[in-house]
Amino acid sequence: MNEHEIAFIKGYSKEVSDTFRAAFDADNRFPDWPRLARRFVGAADSVLKYGFSKLGAVEATHNELCIAGALLASGNLDLSVLIMSRSLKAAVSRSISGLRLRMV
Numbered sequence: 001m002n003e004h005e006i007a008f009i010k011g012y013s014k015e016v017s018d019t020f021r022a023a024f025d026a027d028n029r030f031p032d033w034p035r036l037a038r039r040f041v042g043a044a045d046s047v048l049k050y051g052f053s054k055l056g057a058v059e060a061t062h063n064e065l066c067i068a069g070a071l072l073a074s075g076n077l078d079l080s081v082l083i084m085s086r087s088l089k090a091a092v093s094r095s096i097s098g099l100r101l102r103m104v
Helices: 003-025 033-050 052-073 086-091
Strands: 079-084 099-103
Touching: 003 033, 003 052, 033 052
Parallel strands: none
Antiparallel strands: 079 099
C-alpha cells in the first residue's frame, strides 16, 4: 500500500470510530458497542497489514455499526438493549450477524 492508501484507511477508521463512539456513548442501550468497535478497528488494521484483499471485513463490520446505530435511532422499535452475542449469530440475519435484540 502506498502512503495515500494508508492515510485513507487510517482516516476512514478514525472517522467511523469517532462517529459511532459519540452516538453509542450517548445511548446506554448498546453496552457491548466497544466490542463491535474493536472488531471494526481490527478489520481496518488487517487491511493496513495485509492489503485491500481484507477490505470485506471492514465493510461488513461498518455495516453492522450502521445497522446498530439505525436500530437505536429508530422511533419505530420498542428496543431496550442491543447486545453482541456469538451464540445467536446463526439465528440473526447476516446483515446484523452477531447482534441480539432484547425487547421489553
